[in-house]
Amino acid sequence: MDLSYKEEALSAFLEKFGDTEGVRCYFAPGRVNLIGEHTDYNGGHVFPCALTIGTYAAVRKRKDRRIRFYSVNLSKSGVIERSLDAFQPLQDDSWTAYPMGVMWAFEKRGFQIPVGLDIVVNGNIPNGSGLSSSASLEVLTGYVLKEEFGFPVSLVEIAKIGQDAENNYCGMNCGIMDQFASAMGKKDNAIFLDCATLDYEYAPVVLDGMKLVVTNTNKKHKLVGSAYNDRRRECEEAREILADACGIKTLGDLSNEEFEKYKDAIKDPVVRKRAKHAVYENNRAIRAVAELKAGHIEEFGRLMNASHVSLRDDFEVSCEELDILAEEAWKVPGVLGSRMTGGGFGGCTVSIVKDEAIPDFKQKVGDAYKKRVGYDCTFYVVSIGDGPEEV
Numbered sequence: 001m002d003l004s005y006k007e008e009a010l011s012a013f014l015e016k017f018g019d020t021e022g023v024r025c026y027f028a029p030g031r032v033n034l035i036g037e038h039t040d041y042n043g044g045h046v047f048p049c050a051l052t053i054g055t056y057a058a059v060r061k062r063k064d065r066r067i068r069f070y071s072v073n074l075s076k077s078g079v080i081e082r083s084l085d086a087f088q089p090l091q092d093d094s095w096t097a098y099p100m101g102v103m104w105a106f107e108k109r110g111f112q113i114p115v116g117l118d119i120v121v122n123g124n125i126p127n128g129s130g131l132s133s134s135a136s137l138e139v140l141t142g143y144v145l146k147e148e149f150g151f152p153v154s155l156v157e158i159a160k161i162g163q164d165a166e167n168n169y170c171g172m173n174c175g176i177m178d179q180f181a182s183a184m185g186k187k188d189n190a191i192f193l194d195c196a197t198l199d200y201e202y203a204p205v206v207l208d209g210m211k212l213v214v215t216n217t218n219k220k221h222k223l224v225g226s227a228y229n230d231r232r233r234e235c236e237e238a239r240e241i242l243a244d245a246c247g248i249k250t251l252g253d254l255s256n257e258e259f260e261k262y263k264d265a266i267k268d269p270v271v272r273k274r275a276k277h278a279v280y281e282n283n284r285a286i287r288a289v290a291e292l293k294a295g296h297i298e299e300f301g302r303l304m305n306a307s308h309v310s311l312r313d314d315f316e317v318s319c320e321e322l323d324i325l326a327e328e329a330w331k332v333p334g335v336l337g338s339r340m341t342g343g344g345f346g347g348c349t350v351s352i353v354k355d356e357a358i359p360d361f362k363q364k365v366g367d368a369y370k371k372r373v374g375y376d377c378t379f380y381v382v383s384i385g386d387g388p389e390e391v
């Protein structure tokens, strides 16, 4: 948590909306996924954790039904006005679609928002980095509504509402992982989540003498309208074929051996590769969590590397920039594992690096990246934080 972002939000509130009397401030985190990628919408397992970076808001209730938004990060957009009487699913292409979508999803569930709000947001998640700035904004909004209006919603419900907003208001067909990780974050723990049932378990991430390092390609990824939705369709096609062939409900129901036994029912080699990733990655995530719990961090790291290879070759959601970061990281002594994280096509890698190897890691990976890509990547040594709270 970095309270200077809250202070900045408050100053902007004063500047844009006149005074700060009665303003309350909130925070919701971004996330990084350690393993289990593109498994959430396949009924599989994921293993993300909330970060100590995220989105802050300064909020005050209004007397009418207007909503005034201002983002310190996107200050060029200025104050954006909306109304509780004019929701526009799939039509708002500004950043306000995320909070408006959450309000819409609350109303859809019968929680009537009585009055509008003035809201200033300010975040320290690099935009477009794949660390879920949008999910953090959704969870933040859900938490604000819960606290300001006393709606009896659990944090899991807030995560589901966030996903509903993103799917049906913003038009991005994401799974539940990002919103769940932000809403349910717990300091120093990752969340082992079964996306088929939403059963979850916290697992302490004990990194003795090591750190989690997130490396940003600084290549913006754009998931809406991109290959993400194509991947979902391909996975759905595979699921239908395998449901006929062996009676599964989701790709997450299959062991690797069962997949090998039935895979020939999938005639399209591309669809078969997609399904292979979803099945193997789910089983890899399950195994990785068991290894971590047993203290076998080196094996956990090897599974992270295997996850990257599968995302690169079978699921084909990596890109040259992410591959360079991961492959250069693998060469550095003291790196236990490194992989792309999040949706892909840009964004970040996540690596586990021994403390004493971090300077070498930054230098070697940073230099190779600059040489091959032409611009710099950025390193963040991150910490695992809690879910949303009033600050």
Ligand code: GLA
Pocket (backbone or CB within 6 Å): 036, 037, 038, 039, 040, 041, 174, 175, 176, 177, 178, 342, 343, 344
């Ligand atoms: C994005 C989506 C998530 C998940 C990941 C890939 O972050 O929002 O739901 O599918 O991609 O694991």
